[in-house]
Amino acid sequence: MITELIKSNRSFRRFNAERKIERHTLEQLIDHARLSASTANLQPLAYYLSYTDEMNERIYPTLKWAGYLTDWDGPAPSERPTAYLLLCHDSEIAIKNEFLWCDVGIASQSILLAAREHGLGGCIIASVDKERIAEIIALPERYKPLVVIALGEPAERVELTEVEAGGSIKYYRDDDDTHIVPKRKLADIIIA
Numbered sequence: 616m617i618t619e620l621i622k623s624n625r626s627f628r629r630f631n632a633e634r635k636i637e638r639h640t641l642e643q644l645i646d647h648a649r650l651s652a653s654t655a656n657l658q659p660l661a662y663y664l665s666y667t668d669e670m671n672e673r674i675y676p677t678l679k680w681a682g683y684l685t686d687w688d689g690p691a692p693s694e695r696p697t698a699y700l701l702l703c704h705d706s707e708i709a710i711k712n713e714f715l716w717c718d719v720g721i722a723s724q725s726i727l728l729a730a731r732e733h734g735l736g737g738c739i740i741a742s743v744d745k746e747r748i749a750e751i752i753a754l755p756e757r758y759k760p761l762v763v764i765a766l767g768e769p770a771e772r773v774e775l776t777e778v779e780a781g782g783s784i785k786y787y788r789d790d791d792d793t794h795i796v797p798k799r800k801l802a803d804i805i806i807a
């Protein structure tokens with residue numbers, strides 16, 4: 616069911632570091648993005664795949680996690696993602712910025728939904744040190760980093776809650792260490 620799939624597709628930030636992800640699986644995820652909608656069908660995105668311990672360790676410090684959880688430094692080594700996808704703009708394909716970012720959103724959602732079918736989950740990370748990551752992976756100049764999707768087998772509970780109009784949308788962790796994500800109510804986002 617699409618409803619269940621979307622509900623289960625949360626942003627996960629703590630993972631089982633023992634569950635490795637093979638390159639083939641990442642390619643399957645990217646194939647879902649490849650088949651998705653794209654502005655004027657330009658298909659301006661290209662992907663760098665990281666799935667080895669060595670490269671994952673080098674990429675991790677370029678990412679910023681969970682801005683609202685100010686007393687949390689990000690996942691501990693035993694709960695870090697076991698793969699990363701770096702979504703890049705292939706600058707040889709011209710596209711207006713706002714449309715490029717629309718493509719990024721659609722591709723990211725396709726990848727994350729497909730990941731759930733493999734028992735995986737992830738988090739889109741836009742707070743990336745783009746210069747540093749490009750250097751680390753020796754990214755050819757043609758490709759411009761946009762976002763990273765961190766992936767792994769989720770090892771945290773994430774629940775949705777509804778927020779009253781005007782209430783805080785900041786996610787938090789409750790006493791059980793469950794990550795709670797407030798969503799606006801349906802009635803509050805329907806204009807007429």
Ligand SMILES: Cc1cc2nc3c(=O)[nH]c(=O)nc-3n(C[C@H](O)[C@H](O)[C@H](O)COP(=O)(O)O)c2cc1C
Pocket residue numbers: 624625626627628679680681682738739740741742743773786796
């Ligand atoms: C475009 C975009 C950029 C994001 N960047 C980050 C980020 O840099 N770091 C992070 O921890 N989460 C990031 N997130 C995840 C959001 O914080 C998350 O989607 C939000 O808290 C709602 O949780 P949910 O995805 O479980 O519904 C990003 C999400 C999107 C869509």
